Amino acid sequence: MSHQRVAILISGGGSNMASLIDSMSGDHPARACLVLSNNPQAGGLQKASERGVPTVAIDHREFGRDRAAFDAEMLKTLLDAQPDILCLAGFMRVLTEDFVNHWQGRMLNIHPSLLPKYKGLNTHARAIEAGDAEHGCTVHEVTFALDDGPILGQARVDVRAGDTPEALAARVLKQEHKLYPAVLRRFCMGNKDPVLLP
Ligand code: GAR
Numbered sequence: 001m002s003h004q005r006v007a008i009l010i011s012g013g014g015s016n017m018a019s020l021i022d023s024m025s026g027d028h029p030a031r032a033c034l035v036l037s038n039n040p041q042a043g044g045l046q047k048a049s050e051r052g053v054p055t056v057a058i059d060h061r062e063f064g065r066d067r068a069a070f071d072a073e074m075l076k077t078l079l080d081a082q083p084d085i086l087c088l089a090g091f092m093r094v095l096t097e098d099f100v101n102h103w104q105g106r107m108l109n110i111h112p113s114l115l116p117k118y119k120g121l122n123t124h125a126r127a128i129e130a131g132d133a134e135h136g137c138t139v140h141e142v143t144f145a146l147d148d149g150p151i152l153g154q155a156r157v158d159v160r161a162g163d164t165p166e167a168l169a170a171r172v173l174k175q176e177h178k179l180y181p182a183v184l185r186r187f188c189m190g191n192k193d194p195v196l197l198p
Pocket of ligand 1 (some may be wrong): 176
């Protein structure tokens with residue numbers, strides 16, 4: 001059986017990326033083919049190398065404000081690696097419509113909130129400030145609208161009295177590491193029913 005190929009886009013530490021790579025073994029229908037970062041200093045690049053996955057860094061700063069040129073360079077690099085599926089894992093760049101359209105139905109993202117709540121940044125602080133009893137994370141298909149698109153899975157976390165954004169983020173991240181691999185495995189099998197954890 002030939003495996004589906006998954007490329008993972010990161011900007012930082014890459015803990016979600018590592019959990020995705022580690023999940024793609026044994027009878028899993030996919031394998032990681034490339035890790036791409038817009039940040040050459042991203043700690044995740046070393047984690048990917050340690051796991052034997054090829055890495056590329058394309059520094060977005062070299063493209064100034066030209067998002068289209070940056071995305072075109074990413075697309076060229078990705079096409080060489082021939083991925084079937086793209087996973088955004090802490091990738092902190094807004095993508096152009098052309099790029100999103102190219103991967104339509106084949107690009108996933110993980111976002112640290114229970115979407116549609118708290119699109120964008122500082123999600124943990126916003127959940128605490130709003131007095132929410134629960135918070136969590138969402139994996140969704142990427143469409144051109146930011147942090148939108150069909151929801152493929154969610155994991156919930158209780159907000160505790162006295163929680164700081166950092167403490168809450170750490171508990172959500174643990175759930176992210178369970179949710180994203182679970183969603184990817186099902187997605188690879190053509191199943192888009194939402195995965196609900198815990
Ligand atoms: C994760 O919490 C992910 O949900 C978030 O960035 C973190 C990356 O951590 N993504 C976003 O905020 C996207 N808008 P990681 O590099 O350790 O996986």
